[in-house]
Amino acid sequence: MESLLEQSSLILQQLVNGITLGGVYALIAVGYTMVYGVIQLINFAHGEIYMLGAFLTFTMVTTLHLPFFVAILLTIMLCACFGIILDFVAYRPLRKAPRLAALITAIGMSLFLQNLALLIWGSQIKSYPREVLPAIFSKAAFSLGDVFISWIQVFILSVTVIAMFMLHIIIHKTKVGTAMRAVSQDKTTAALMGIAVNRVISFTFAIGSAMGAMAGIMVGLYYNAIFPHMGYMAGVKAFAAAVLGGIGSVPGAMLGGGVLGIAEVLGAGYLSSEYRDGISYAVMILVILFKPAGLIGKPLTEKV
Amino acid sequence: MQKIQNFIKSPKAKAVLICLVLVLPWLPLGGSTNYVLRILTTVVLYMCLALGLNIVPGFNGLLDLGYVGFYGIGAYTAGLLSIHYNMPFWVVVPLAAMNGALWGILLGTPTLRLTGDYFAIVTFGFSELVVLVIRNELWLTRGPMGLPGISPPSIFGHTFMYDWEYFYLALFMLMIVIVVVSRLQDSRIGRAWFAIREDDIAAQCSGVNLIKYKVTAFAISAAIGGMGGAFYAKWFRFIHPDMFKFxxxxxxxxxxxxxxxxxxxxxxxxxxxxxxxxxxxxxxxxxxxxxxxxxxxxxxxxxxxxxxxxxxxxxxxxxxxKALKIKNRILNTKAFQPAADKE
Structure with a gap:
């Protein structure tokens, strides 16, 4: 009985960790899925925006000595602008080009940004200095029964929930959200209805990048590690989450992120920790092979 | 400028290239240092690899992000076979190519039904999984310790030692790849591939069996990747999972x-x-x-x-x-000369 209790509290602890991780994946996945929704492009460079988010905040708090929360806000805004610039410079000229060209450009941008960061910030792993963080983050974790939850986890979860809620409002209750949904259904018809398609696409990039930047900052906090290649792994996993939920679907991305985060933590805990990263690849490949529409996405049909 | 472009497009460019291929082999004897030779060998190896990859995105219009997976499979196949069974180079390389092709077929058959983006992502996941397996299955690959002590290739009892020997070996491999790829390009299979690249739905409507031709392309590309990997293993004589990263x-x-x-x-x-x-x-x-x-x-x-x-x-x-030539010939005939010439 005793050990059973211990076992269940361990699982609960893993679940909490998994949900935290899943929230972060969901935040990034939303960026992939929204961009895919409006221009049917896998934006490989999205992971790099997440990495830039972490680094920009780092620079702001260490070199410019801005307060932490001001730095976060500034970073989010900068990254949103950056997403727009990315679209403008790299993807917009290729709107009418073959899909292959846009995909290759996306990979090229990802590679370019990643190594630009390597040149600027160096390859050493950095972390936010303790003294600039709000005092609450260094406080001990609080516990519910045997389950420990750190304040950083609480912060991540609440930011994720708030961001998702706001995203939902934007997509479903505002004019620009309606325009986004229209563009994702049919670009030409949307343009005929008087929607400025390119502006909507820019807006989509901005929102996605802002969410990605948030995720980057929070992961930098959670793992205490910021490095130029962080966007690569996280990008892949978030993409797996987006695929799992059904690419193009925002609630799908949230669900996919949560499921993948939990699967990864439980898999690493109970199956094999060496293959921790392999779990998301395997999930992604299996979903693509057997249920390409994802958990709650609409089935894709090819238009002739 | 137009002339240059025409030249580049013409078969003469191919002739120039063949000349280059004929001239390049003599370079090593001209007193170039081992360092230059090694770079040249790398260039030739990458030419082979790129020609192999080219079949999938170039001829079929599908983005293959997992090519290095086959390269790694080929390298480890060659390395393990020559360490454990002491197989000679000329047996190991075809086996590595076949193993690459086998994995190409296994991966390609289910995934080539997918649209281009998904295919790109699945191949990417595949190559990452290959590296993960190589890194973690210590009993087979020694993981991060790498695989040292691969025997060098030999021919008629003569073991390869010098850099220029490897260079010729690479050139030989490149020749084979060029012949295979350019013959394929002009064959019935090649025509089907280009039809798929231009418009796969139209190709399917014209009776091209999409899956069959795509899997063929993927398998051939993977085989060339595997062969390149085998050469690399035999040349470098040490392989490590980090060499086969994305x-x-x-x-x-x-x-x-x-x-x-x-x-x-x-x-x-x-x-x-x-x-x-x-x-x-x-x-x-x-x-x-x-x-x-x-x-x-x-x-x-x-x-x-x-x-x-x-x-x-x-x-x-x-x-x-040919069409361009015929068109130019017609345009140059009298009937098409400007009216001013007649007077």
Whole structure:
């Protein structure tokens, strides 16, 4: 009985960790899925925006000595602008080009940004200095029964929930959200209805990048590690989450992120920790092979 | 400018290239240092790899991000076979190529039904899984300790020792790959591939069996990757999981894109330009920053897609060349001369 209790509290602890991780994946996945929704492009460079988010905040708090929360806000805004610039410079000229060209450009941008960061910030792993963080983050974790939850986890979860809620409002209750949904259904018809398609696409990039930047900052906090290649792994996993939920679907991305985060933590805990990263690849490949529409996405049909 | 472009598109360019191939072998004897030779061997190896990759994105229009997976499979097949069974080079290389092709078929059969984006992602996941397996299955691959002590290739009892011998071996391999790829390009299979690249739905409606031809392409590409890996293992005589990371795929893709998707001469030119460039960067950049050279590859990919999506030497089908010639001939006949000439 005793050990059973211990076992269940361990699982609960893993679940909490998994949900935290899943929230972060969901935040990034939303960026992939929204961009895919409006221009049917896998934006490989999205992971790099997440990495830039972490680094920009780092620079702001260490070199410019801005307060932490001001730095976060500034970073989010900068990254949103950056997403727009990315679209403008790299993807917009290729709107009418073959899909292959846009995909290759996306990979090229990802590679370019990643190594630009390597040149600027160096390859050493950095972390936010303790003294600039709000005092609450260094406080001990609080516990519910045997389950420990750190304040950083609480912060991540609440930011994720708030961001998702706001995203939902934007997509479903505002004019620009309606325009986004229209563009994702049919670009030409949307343009005929008087929607400025390119502006909507820019807006989509901005929102996605802002969410990605948030995720980057929070992961930098959670793992205490910021490095130029962080966007690569996280990008892949978030993409797996987006695929799992059904690419193009925002609630799908949230669900996919949560499921993948939990699967990864439980898999690493109970199956094999060496293959921790392999779990998301395997999930992604299996979903693509057997249920390409994802958990709650609409089935894709090819238009002739 | 037009003339230059016409020349590049003409079969003469191929002739020039063949001459280059004939001349290059004599370079090593001309007193070049081992360092230069090693770079040249790398260039030739990457030419082979790029020609292999070219089959999938170039001929079929599908983005393959997992090419390095087959390269790694080939390298480890060759390494393990020659360590445990002491097999000679000439047996190991075909086996490695076949193992690559086998995995190509296994991966391709279910995934080539997917649309282009999903295919790209699945191949990417595959290559990452290959590296993970190599890294973690210590009983088989020794994981991060690498696989040292692979025996060097030998021919008629003579063991390869010098750099120039490896260079010739690589050239020999390149010749085979060029012959195979250019014969394929002009064959019935090649025509089917190009039809798929231009419009797969139209191709299907014309009776092209999409899956069959795509899987064939993927398997051949994987086999060439496996062969390249086997050569690499036998040449370097030490392999390590880190050598087969995802970025290697992107580098090879970059060679293909720079030269021209689908163009054989272009792909080789891409390798000839970018591999020495990376060596120059190795000298210029400090050790810790060496990976920043990928920034340039990224930039190459973006800029080529933006301004020259067909690459430095665009691919032109022979038929189109012929059609162009006939058109020019007709335009040059009297009937088409400007009216002013008559007076």
């Amino acid at each position: 970025w290697e795929s992107i580098l090879i893709l970059c060679l293909v894109v720079l030269g021209g998707l689908g163009s054989i001469t272009g792909t080789m030119l891409g390798a000839l330009v970018l591999i020495p460039l990376s060596e120059i960067l190795r000298m210029v950049l400090p050790q810790s920053m060496f990976n920043a050279r990928y920034m340039i590859y990224g930039l190459v990919l973006v800029m080529m897609m933006r301004w020259r999506p067909d690459g430095l030497i665009p691919f032109v089908r022979d038929q189109e060349n």
